[in-house]
Amino acid sequence: MRKSAISLVALGLITATIHAHARDHIMIVGSSTVYPFATVVAESFGKTSGFKTPIIESTGSGGGMKLFCAGVGVQHPDITNSSRRIKKSEFDRCQENGVKDVVEVKVGYDGIVLGSSKEAQRLDLTRRDIFLALAKEVPNSDGSESLVPNPYRTWADVNAELPAIKIEVLGPPPTSGTRDAFAELALEGGCKTFDWVRAMKKSDKSAYKSACHTVREDGAYIEAGENDNLIIQKLQENPDALGVFGFSFLDQNADVIQGASIDGVAPEFELIADGSYPVSRPLYFYAKTAHIGVIPGIQEFMDAFTGDAAFGDEGYLTDKGLIPMSAEERQQFSTAVRNRTSLSM
Amino acid sequence: MSTQRQIVESTLARRYARESRFQWYGRISILIGILFLGFLLVTTFLNGYKVLLQTYIQLEVDLTPAQFGGEITEESIAGANYDGIIKSSLRAEFPDVSGRKNRRALYGLISNGAKYDLRDMLIENPAMAGDIRPIWLLADDEVDVFMKGRIDRNQPEANRRLKDNAIGWIDRFIEQGRVEKRFNVPFFTRGDSREPEQAGIFGAIMGSFFTIMVCMLLAVPIGVAAAVYLQELAPKNRITDLIEVNINNLAAVPSIIFGLLGLAIFLNVFGLPRSVPLVGGMVLSLMTLPTIIISSRAALAAVPPSIREAALGVGASPIQTVLHHVLPLAMPGMLTGAIIGLAQALGETAPLLVIGMVAFIVDVPGGPMDPGTVLPVQIYLWSDSPERAFVERTSAAILVLLAFLVALNSFIVLLRRKLERRW
Numbered sequence: 001m002r003k004s005a006i007s008l009v010a011l012g013l014i015t016a017t018i019h020a021h022a023r024d025h026i027m028i029v030g031s032s033t034v035y036p037f038a039t040v041v042a043e044s045f046g047k048t049s050g051f052k053t054p055i056i057e058s059t060g061s062g063g064g065m066k067l068f069c070a071g072v073g074v075q076h077p078d079i080t081n082s083s084r085r086i087k088k089s090e091f092d093r094c095q096e097n098g099v100k101d102v103v104e105v106k107v108g109y110d111g112i113v114l115g116s117s118k119e120a121q122r123l124d125l126t127r128r129d130i131f132l133a134l135a136k137e138v139p140n141s142d143g144s145e146s147l148v149p150n151p152y153r154t155w156a157d158v159n160a161e162l163p164a165i166k167i168e169v170l171g172p173p174p175t176s177g178t179r180d181a182f183a184e185l186a187l188e189g190g191c192k193t194f195d196w197v198r199a200m201k202k203s204d205k206s207a208y209k210s211a212c213h214t215v216r217e218d219g220a221y222i223e224a225g226e227n228d229n230l231i232i233q234k235l236q237e238n239p240d241a242l243g244v245f246g247f248s249f250l251d252q253n254a255d256v257i258q259g260a261s262i263d264g265v266a267p268e269f270e271l272i273a274d275g276s277y278p279v280s281r282p283l284y285f286y287a288k289t290a291h292i293g294v295i296p297g298i299q300e301f302m303d304a305f306t307g308d309a310a311f312g313d314e315g316y317l318t319d320k321g322l323i324p325m326s327a328e329e330r331q332q333f334s335t336a337v338r339n340r341t342s343l344s345m
Numbered sequence: 346m347s348t349q350r351q352i353v354e355s356t357l358a359r360r361y362a363r364e365s366r367f368q369w370y371g372r373i374s375i376l377i378g379i380l381f382l383g384f385l386l387v388t389t390f391l392n393g394y395k396v397l398l399q400t401y402i403q404l405e406v407d408l409t410p411a412q413f414g415g416e417i418t419e420e421s422i423a424g425a426n427y428d429g430i431i432k433s434s435l436r437a438e439f440p441d442v443s444g445r446k447n448r449r450a451l452y453g454l455i456s457n458g459a460k461y462d463l464r465d466m467l468i469e470n471p472a473m474a475g476d477i478r479p480i481w482l483l484a485d486d487e488v489d490v491f492m493k494g495r496i497d498r499n500q501p502e503a504n505r506r507l508k509d510n511a512i513g514w515i516d517r518f519i520e521q522g523r524v525e526k527r528f529n530v531p532f533f534t535r536g537d538s539r540e541p542e543q544a545g546i547f548g549a550i551m552g553s554f555f556t557i558m559v560c561m562l563l564a565v566p567i568g569v570a571a572a573v574y575l576q577e578l579a580p581k582n583r584i585t586d587l588i589e590v591n592i593n594n595l596a597a598v599p600s601i602i603f604g605l606l607g608l609a610i611f612l613n614v615f616g617l618p619r620s621v622p623l624v625g626g627m628v629l630s631l632m633t634l635p636t637i638i639i640s641s642r643a644a645l646a647a648v649p650p651s652i653r654e655a656a657l658g659v660g661a662s663p664i665q666t667v668l669h670h671v672l673p674l675a676m677p678g679m680l681t682g683a684i685i686g687l688a689q690a691l692g693e694t695a696p697l698l699v700i701g702m703v704a705f706i707v708d709v710p711g712g713p714m715d716p717g718t719v720l721p722v723q724i725y726l727w728s729d730s731p732e733r734a735f736v737e738r739t740s741a742a743i744l745v746l747l748a749f750l751v752a753l754n755s756f757i758v759l760l761r762r763k764l765e766r767r768w
Contacts, residue, residue, distance in 0.1 A: 025708075035705070046708070047458075055701075056705040075619070227729050228729070229731070229736075252731040252733060254506065
């Protein structure tokens, strides 16, 4: 019985290895923020093109890059999604592992929203308020150029014009790209408004980064996991809390959730698209040129993603909450896809 | 004598009280358990049962020969522009809708998957072409959510995904009796989709089926053989003791560890593809093996020694004793252990995450080598989707998974009733 089981396993392994050399579907990994958009393109691609529907795993931007840059060959993914640009270190890793030619495609923008229940008062925040409310250490309020552990308990402590509600913000954990982008755009944006902190950027870059990017850990910022629906539900139950999530979740839940304006700009589709909403970030995907022609459909998939029917002003991705780029930028990236322009850093 | 009696009498009331308190603690615990479970089941059911019905809209679809390039042939039917046909039919229904934005909203009433359904309908039944005829088409998920009463039309327009004009059009369809909630066939026959109205559970069911099959084919024979050897035939020495301790420890190892092991061995060393049920089943079989071995050994140990002694006494060899007498008697217990292990594997997601089975997979897998996902993963993926119509699908998927678990467990009970022998 045991012998036959072992030979069964061996047989399975052999046949499987043979099969492994003939992958006929595109394999995509990467950011959970790009996932809802990439899946829509993949599905429509699978239904219309005659190719198999691509398989998309949501691994997070960093995890996706790691898999993507592991090498060339059918066992490695063809495309990785990312909610930030590829880092120099990741690019070098790609090069080391033989992934020489990579096409970079920006697909659009995503706004990061500080939302609250519709029952709560709509807040009008500045990035400075957000920084003061959420950073682990803040500049001393007596004006001396030093950092003290964050003393603020209510929004009114931060800024007298804000209501005296306890600071309570639900947001993603540090592994999330949304958290990275939020720290970079909102916290650092507010942090830079202190001149002496800003000066630190030149003198002591790592101290500057830790001052501007470190989120407080005393309970005011609550890590609520990667599930944005959960944050939305918790906001409805607790009108005093704010939540950090992607614009598409605000878009889908506009009847119960409202977004706080940041620096006087409300998180609305048009205002994010024209760049006036300050907390928005670009979304990318990266494709391996070496796999084009080996795995069927990669070029066609990229063409479908960068067609106006998908990422254009009125494309189906905007229905899912993607903020489109300007026409020139779109032109630039669809040309890059057609010419398979390799990224260099 | 009297002092003893006094002691008994003085403590009796306290002892009775203690006993009744203890009983009440038990009852309260059970009540709390039932409340939690009941709450969970009721909320899941209340959300999930709505999936059984799906909104369809009846449209006068223009299938005149002009739509097929003048001539109706097999080829022109397969290649017709069904998107255009549906859109022009909607325009004909509401001729006064003008402007790009309004038209877009109008087209949004019908699911963007309806064009494929229409094509399949016509390919199957070409006689439908040639006329303008009423056809029921799948409505968009927003319309479905509205029809199920989960969009409040009294909210200000800006707060609703479904705008006033769309509600007006739907009201007209309702007046004419052309909106209907029908049994949701797609949910039970299709794979995943990013459009809630087209998303189905069948892909995940098939994925779970193949994964569990592979898991069963590997884990049950290996587990049973290992248990029989260890319990009946192996000599008692340090090595077998060590193996036993290790098996007991493995049963308590978190499942994600087995996933990482699978990633390192099956994917990286053997080069098996990502996201396939074969690898999923292999990883889960690693996870269930300790459970099966432990419960099989317990079942073997429960067979009375007199059976073995009798068999040996009439001249059976040790192998004959085991195969002819002990194993059949231990079978019900072993099967119970195997099924408990498999039920555990059916609900597992963590080890599948690292081998790529937590993925968006539209095509329904046709075998263990096709990329596939499993039921608990499908629940997780839907629960994380922004569209509100996925809430009810998440709950419905939970109910489907629970149904499978209940089926497996009732199978165990039946099996035990049928096969169990008492001494």
